[in-house]
Amino acid sequence: MARPTPVEFDKKKTVAENRRARFEYFIEDRYEAGIALTGTEVKSLRFGEGSIAESYAEVRDGQVWLVNANVPEFSHGNRFNHVPKRPRKLLLHEREIAKLTGAVERKGMTLVPLSIYFNGRGRAKVELALCKGKNVADKRNTVKERDWKRDQARIMREHK
Template identity: 55%
Template sequence: MAAKRGGAPANKIISDNRKARFNFAIEDTLEVGIELKGTEVKALRSGKANIGESYAAEHKGEIWIYNVYIPEYLQGNRNNHEPRRPRKLLLHKREIGKLALAVQKDGKTIVPLKLYFNDKGFAKLEIALAKGKKLHDKRETEKQRDWNREKSRLMKNLG
């Protein structure tokens, strides 16, 4: 097969929710589509979106994402989109059922991790089924990370 020529790099990340990995214990990740208007796609190409404070929830058999900030398109007219409007996520029925059941039964949360363009140019959202961490869990994660860094430093100096 011939290598891909030119064009934008595959999986161009628009926004990354790094805080989610600290505040939540990630159990399962899923790549989903997101229903956008034309001006939203154009605004996303500028790379100024924010998913830091956003969350997803089930409503009437569909999964919606709330509080995602996509700035207004600068060259847009009066038909420009609202920056923080709820947006529908595109999933299969069984995926929606699985997520809704986990949220309802196990008290988990659907958290967005990454917003990016895939290699075909479609806007995709990586969501995770996660459980909120308590303060002591966060401290334990931090201790473990520090210990791993120290271990690697020691191994590097010895070897």
């Protein structure tokens, strides 16, 4: 039976996307989290720069942190420019943090950022997913399904 489609967030401008995460993990839950940024980080993200390809989130001291996300230095920034790979605090409600902490500690799940985007109000947000890792057979199965869907679409186009 197919999984229900998750609720989509109000994404106006996507800055960075972690497309590999959908291949590497089974995505269980999605959360929208605010992100604490400095001025030059926001400017750099507005220019469309940034990468979350190798980043992850962790719960430390009752707070969630985005680790290893790369927001390059702002080109017109001066001595007040930011450090590109610093840990950034994610802004979530206490109940959400407690739920994430329990899932990570008890169930052995992982917190993976799926995308960084600006919402309708112009705020930078992170789409955070609670994931379970796939093994090699699951990844192979994912590739088979993707290839079959591509072939199916090609056959349907030729049939018309």
